Structure formats: structure tokens, C-alpha cells
Amino acid sequence: MTASAHRHNLYTVDQVRALDLRAIETLGIPGYELMRRAAWAGLSSLRRHWPQLGRIAVYCGPGNNGGDGFLLAALAREEGLQVELFALGAESGGDAALARTAYEASGGRVLHWDEQSSLPNVELHVDALYGTGLRRAPEPAVAVLIERINASGVPVLALDVPSGLNADTGHCPGAAIRASVTVSFIAAKRGLHTGHAAEQVGIVELDTLGLPDELWRGSSADAVLLQVQSLPPRARYAHKGDNGHVLAIGGNHGTAGAVRLCAEAALRAGAGLVSVATQVGNLVGLNSARPELMAHAVNGPQAVTPLIERATVLAVGPGLGQGAWGHALWLTALDSDKPLVLDADGLNLLALESRRFVQPAVLTPHPGEAARLLGITTKEVELDRFAAVRALAQRYGAVVVLKGAGSLISDPDGRLAVCPWGNPGMASGGMGDLLTGIIAALLAQGLTPWQAACLGVGLHARAGDEAAQAGERGLIASDLLMPLRQLLNAQPFDGPGL
Numbered sequence: 001m002t003a004s005a006h007r008h009n010l011y012t013v014d015q016v017r018a019l020d021l022r023a024i025e026t027l028g029i030p031g032y033e034l035m036r037r038a039a040w041a042g043l044s045s046l047r048r049h050w051p052q053l054g055r056i057a058v059y060c061g062p063g064n065n066g067g068d069g070f071l072l073a074a075l076a077r078e079e080g081l082q083v084e085l086f087a088l089g090a091e092s093g094g095d096a097a098l099a100r101t102a103y104e105a106s107g108g109r110v111l112h113w114d115e116q117s118s119l120p121n122v123e124l125h126v127d128a129l130y131g132t133g134l135r136r137a138p139e140p141a142v143a144v145l146i147e148r149i150n151a152s153g154v155p156v157l158a159l160d161v162p163s164g165l166n167a168d169t170g171h172c173p174g175a176a177i178r179a180s181v182t183v184s185f186i187a188a189k190r191g192l193h194t195g196h197a198a199e200q201v202g203i204v205e206l207d208t209l210g211l212p213d214e215l216w217r218g219s220s221a222d223a224v225l226l227q228v229q230s231l232p233p234r235a236r237y238a239h240k241g242d243n244g245h246v247l248a249i250g251g252n253h254g255t256a257g258a259v260r261l262c263a264e265a266a267l268r269a270g271a272g273l274v275s276v277a278t279q280v281g282n283l284v285g286l287n288s289a290r291p292e293l294m295a296h297a298v299n300g301p302q303a304v305t306p307l308i309e310r311a312t313v314l315a316v317g318p319g320l321g322q323g324a325w326g327h328a329l330w331l332t333a334l335d336s337d338k339p340l341v342l343d344a345d346g347l348n349l350l351a352l353e354s355r356r357f358v359q360p361a362v363l364t365p366h367p368g369e370a371a372r373l374l375g376i377t378t379k380e381v382e383l384d385r386f387a388a389v390r391a392l393a394q395r396y397g398a399v400v401v402l403k404g405a406g407s408l409i410s411d412p413d414g415r416l417a418v419c420p421w422g423n424p425g426m427a428s429g430g431m432g433d434l435l436t437g438i439i440a441a442l443l444a445q446g447l448t449p450w451q452a453a454c455l456g457v458g459l460h461a462r463a464g465d466e467a468a469q470a471g472e473r474g475l476i477a478s479d480l481l482m483p484l485r486q487l488l489n490a491q492p493f494d495g496p497g498l
């Protein structure tokens with residue numbers, strides 16, 4: 001595996017530890033040498049981002065992350081920077097103790113932090129409190145320090161992991177550093193790319209500490225980051241029948257907008273034909289707003305069955321409701337053998353009446369829906385989004401997209417991809433309806449559920465980023481439709497990811 005390939009791979013903390021150990025035991029590189037390289041990597045990132053700096057503060061915790069901080073402080077002093085260094089937590093032995101000795105031998109002073117201390121007057125804070133060894137929420141005195149650093153308005157360089165963020169899960173059990181830049185060592189940790197991480201990490205850089213490619217050979221990653229991708233150009237002789245027929249089922253009284261957004265996204269994502277099965281009262285509105293849609297009034301299973309038979313893929317749930325009408329359509333859709341995408345009330349009904357999918361299926365829950373499907377709380381889902389999405393995919397025999405910052409995609413075999421795009425402007429009504437329509441359209445064009453979910457999530461998030469260039473607040477779902485079309489038709493990228 002080449003250095004560039006493993007940059008898209010994400011690892012669990014245990015996998016990173018195994019790589020560390022392999023570097024030490026198999027390649028014969030001492031742990032202290034790795035720590036020295038980590039300190040160099042931190043200092044060169046500092047120099048790149050803040051070339052004019054004169055005064056820095058370094059906060060060192062009790063473990064090896066603190067060791068990285070001591071050595072960075074010693075190197076920074078040698079380069080003529082003024083360094084204030086605070087040590088927190090009981091002194092530990094091993095490489096971290098050697099690093100502390102090296103710092104003190106360079107003439108550096110170690111200060112002690114308590115809640116009465118004030119932050120030094122510096123131009124940059126270097127966070128070396130906790131790395132991959134975080135076990136629990138930082139204790140109160142450290143939490144106070146973290147809050148003060150975050151409130152100081154001074155930039156923060158985090159070594160390996162912003163302290164307080166669980167590098168395995170992306171969850172923060174308590175106070176956590178909000179970094180401007182995180183320089184991560186050896187391998188990309190998966191927890192820096194989903195959940196709370198979006199708020200904490202800033203710019204993430206990876207430094208592989210000069211380790212040779214053979215280190216990664218034979219080691220498997222836990223997940224991949226999605227790559228930029230689009231669909232290949234259409235055949236010149238294509239006709240609409242070649243590009244699939246999506247049937248969107250939903251739009252109960254008062255929620256016609258949801259099914260319209262879903263159907264319109266399916267059109268913009270390239271489906272050849274898009275039909276809508278909905279309440280009779282929505283027909284006029286749908287037809288006049290989007291004449292390309294074929295809207296049908298359905299009052300129950302008999303009316304929807306022939307529409308399902310003509311469709312390639314079903315998008316079930318936007319605005320469906322959980323009443324008798326929605327439930328009857330839902331059952332008819334699930335009992336057909338048509339590939340489907342299930343969202344919103346389609347998922348809420350599934351939580352009430354569980355089943356395993358025999359047909360190709362993609363489920364797109366947000367954390368609240370995922371919690372209902374798993375019978376746990378939303379907080380428990382957020383504690384470990386990786387475990388939650390894998391459990392869902394396995395339980396339902398489907399590809400599952402767990403939405404939210406750093407959306408995750410998993411299949412029943414445990415394969416996992418993480419979306420690096422998207423922004424908080426997308427936390428607004430209708431965004432999920434679009435995603436459902438996009439994935440359905442990609443399935444209808446012949447992609448597998450895994451490919452359709454990966455490409456669909458990536459296109460949706462990137463379209464959201466394009467649309468957010470005019471501002472995150474006030475971004476509405478329809479704003480994504482034009483960028484979506486452009487991104488879908490861009491040159492395909494032939495890299496890893498799908």
C-alpha cells in the first residue's frame with residue numbers, strides 16, 4: 001500500500017497502537033525516536049501555519065502525548081521561541097519521563113497548573129494533554145484549563161488529537177480542546193472525522209513520521225474517507241428507460257414538500273423517470289411546481305401496486321406519516337422485491353415492525369431514528385457512531401447511512417466509509433428528503449446499494465458545501481439542486497472510496 005493510499009484509510013485506536021508497536025518491534029525504531037519525530041512534525045506544522053510566532057505555551061499531560069509536548073517545547077526553545085510549559089497530572093515513567101528530562105536539560109522550566117492559575121500571555125497554545133490514551137472526561141482542573149484555552153481567542157495546535165476528544169469514536173465525554181490545527185501522527189484516527197470531532201479538530205494534518213510503507217502492508221484499516229467521485233458520461237444513444245424509474249412514496253396531508261424534494265432530487269440526480277405516489281390533494285401542486293414529475297393519487301395498496309411494478313427503485317418515507325395510509329403503503333413497498341431507500345417515517349415504521357431486507361436496501365437514519373431502530377438512546381448512538389451504524393446494517397441486512405456531521409455508511413459485512421464534507425447549514429428541513437431521492441436515483445441508474453449510498457452521501461454533502469458559500473444560515477434544501485447537478489456531471493475520479 002502506498003503512502004497516498006493509506007492517507008484515505010481511517011484506523012481505530014487499537015489499530016494505531018498495533019502500528020506503533022510494529023514500528024518499534026519489527027522495524028526496530030525506538031518509541032522515543034517516534035516521539036522525537038512527532039515533536040518535529042508538530043513544530044514544522046507550527047512553523048508552517050504561524051511562521052512569525054515568538055511566544056508559545058505548551059500544556060503537557062501525564063502520558064506519551066505529554067511527552068510529544070515536552071520534546072516540541074525543547075525543540076522550540078532551541079529555535080529561539082519563548083516557551084511557557086505547564087505539566088498536568090501525575091508524572092509517568094517511560095518515554096514521557098525521558099522527554100521531560102530532555103526539556104529540563106535544555107534549560108526549560110516546568111510550571112504547574114491549578115484552577116487559580118491564569119493563562120500565560122502567548123500567541124499560540126500547544127495542546128499535549130491527552131492523545132489516543134484518553135480514558136474518561138478530563139478532571140475538573142484540566143476541564144477549567146481547556147475551557148480557558150478555548151475562550152482565550154488564541155489559536156491552538158493540537159498534537160495527535162484535540163484533548164478531550166475520543167480518537168476512536170469522535171465523542172467528547174466532557175471538556176475538549178477546540179483546535180485550529182490538529183497534527184495527527186502515524187495514521188488517521190477514525191474518531192477525528194465524525195460526530196463531535198467536527199467542532200474540535202480544525203484543520204487536520206497527518207504526519208506518518210517517516211515510517212516506511214511496509215509498516216502498513218498487511219494491516220487492515222477500519223474505514224475509508226469518501227473520495228471525490230461522479231458518474232461517467234451517459235452513452236450517446238441513452239434513452240430515458242436506461243436511467244431507471246424512481247417511485248417516491250409519501251407526502252401525507254400537510255407534508256407534500258418532503259416527497260416533492262425527494263422526487264426532485266431524484267430527477268436532478270439523473271433518474272430517467274420519477275413518479276410520486278401521494279395523497280390526492282397534492283397532485284395539482286406537484287404537477288404545477290414540477291411538471292417533469294408524474295404524480296399519482298393513491299389511497300391504499302391496490303392503487304400503489306401497479307406503480308411499484310413499473311418502478312425500478314422505491315424511495316419510501318418522506319412525509320409518509322405513521323398512520324393507516326402510510327403504514328399500508330409502507331407494507332406494500334416492503335413486501336415487493338423492488339430495491340428501496342427508506343427514510344423518515346419509513347424508518348419509524350421499521351422501528352415498530354422490524355424485518356430483515358431481502359431486496360437491495362439503503363436506510364438513511366439520523367441519530368434519533370437510529371436510536372429508535374436500535375432500541376437505545378440518541379446519546380448512546382453518539383457515544384459510538386461506528387458501532388451504531390454497523391449494528392444497524394447487520395440487523396437489517398441493508399446499507400445504512402448514519403447522518404450527522406461526518407456521516408457514516410456501513411454495509412452488513414461491516415465495511416465502513418466516512419464522509420468528510422458537509423456543514424451545519426445543512427441542519428435544516430428537507431435535507432434528508434434530498435438525500436433519499438439522490439440515493440434512489442443512483443440505485444435506479446445501476447449502482448449497487450453501497451456505491452449509491454457512498455456516492456449519494458458525498459454528492460449531497462459537497463452540494464451543501466457549494467451552496468453554503470453564500471452563507472450557512474438561511475441555506476435551504478432546494479439550494480443544493482443546481483450544485484448537485486454540476487457535481488454529478490463532473491469528471492469522474494478513479495480513486496479508492498466506493
Ligand SMILES: NC(=O)C1=CN([C@@H]2O[C@H](COP(=O)(O)OP(=O)(O)OC[C@H]3O[C@@H](n4cnc5c(N)ncnc54)[C@H](O)[C@@H]3O)[C@@H](O)[C@H]2O)[C@@H](O)CC1
Nearest residue numbers: 020034035063064065130131132133134135136137138160
Ligand atoms: N510509540 C507511541 O505509542 C507513540 C505515541 N505517541 C503519542 O502518545 C499518545 C498516546 O500516549 P498514551 O497512550 O501514553 O496516552 P495519552 O498521552 O494520550 O494519555 C494517557 C494518559 O493520560 C491519563 N488519562 C487519560 N484520560 C485521562 C483523564 N480524563 N483525566 C486524567 N488522566 C487521564 C492516562 O491514565 C495516561 O496516563 C499519542 O496520542 C501520541 O501523541 C507519539 O509520541 C508517537 C509514538
Ligand SMILES: [K+]
Nearest residue numbers: 127130161163
Ligand atoms: K492532544
